[in-house]
Amino acid sequence: MKSDAILKADVLDIIFENKNKLYGAYALRKFYNNRLYKALVAMFGLVIIFISLSFIKKTSHVIFNTGGTICILSAPPKNKILDKKKIEIQKPNAFTKPLPAHSTQALPTNIKIVNKTDVEKIQNFNPNIQISDVDFIGIPDVVAKVNTELTKGLDTLATKPIPKIFVDKETPTEIAEVMPQYPGGMQALRKFLENNLHNPQDLDEGQIIAVKIKFVVGYDGKLKSFEIEEDGGKAFNNEVIRVLKIMPQWIPGKSKGENVSVYNTIPVKFVATE
Known part of the structure; x- marks a missing residue:
């Protein structure tokens, strides 16, 4: 290379002077900045694309994973609104008959027992009381029999001896309810x-x-x-x-x-x- 061309030549041209520039090393070094610029542009372009995709609104469908089955749920149409006037509460048709008058009885707040049956001498009598026309017969004999049997059972339990809990005296234990001690402490x-x-x-x-x-x-x-x-x-x-x-x-x-x-x-x- 001529001396006047050295000042205008690139460093690579000086290094690869009289060498095979078609081998590949010269081209890699010569166009390295161009390839780096293209790579940076491509990388920033992909980053911008991914950021843009993240701001895109999702569809109105919601997908749930139910163990292998995909369920797609969509919102109901906005124009379809239930008419509240058409909603009616059905009243029950069953009719409950009131109980007969003779089966109920109102009790007075205070009851006093008098010796005579004269109505004029009864105090705090409620004229609205309705007396039942059904007679109820008591069973005092059965109650007395039950009480007698219960008393006999309790007497039998009281006379039975309480079983004694077996305690092994010979086999030593690590802990007892009352530990042994030397006389005098x-x-x-x-x-x-x-x-x-x-x-x-x-x-x-x-x-x-x-x-x-x-x-x-x-x-x-x-x-x-x-x-x-x-x-x-x-x-x-x-x-x-x-x-x-x-x-x-x-x-x-x-x-x-x-x-x-x-x-x-x-x-x-x-x-x-x-």
Whole structure:
């Protein structure tokens, strides 16, 4: 390329000088701006079309999806208006006859019982009272019989003994209506343990050995079935069990008024003595 043409030439022309411009790379770079302009115009045109469609009024038909069946509902014609004058309420043709006069009776507001039948001495008498011409015969014997049978039934229920609820005393439970307790309460139990428990081994300063024993307080108050829940070592476990075995009988637990066997747990901690 001549030196005077370089100032007027495009950068692509300088790059592709003496190269094959028909291969495609030159055309892609040369007309890139034109293609970009066309793409932007097309994109904005589609956006405008979609926005315009969203403002178009929908048809008057309403479509509901009823599980596979499409129902199209249309509004009734505006010119068809119901004539209110033609709407008439049909009156029932059935005619109810009034009850006979002798079957009704009006009661006075106040009734007083007098000894004589003289009409002039009766107070608050309502002259509009109509006396029925139908006689009603009472049945006092049947009522008395029913009352007698009811009284006999109540007497029979009263004489029957109430069945006693069975309570299993031998099988221990976790909770009872009245839990077992040591005679004298918790303070007496603590004092008994402190007086009878001894460290079976020498402990280092600050060392703590924890033992937890689960046992059964029988329905007779005796302790049995000792189980180790927290192991502190054979010597310490045996020491706690030894003291529990020499412990006096507890006050047994109760359920439904009967003594029952109940589980209980005692935790003990051994510490070094100074």
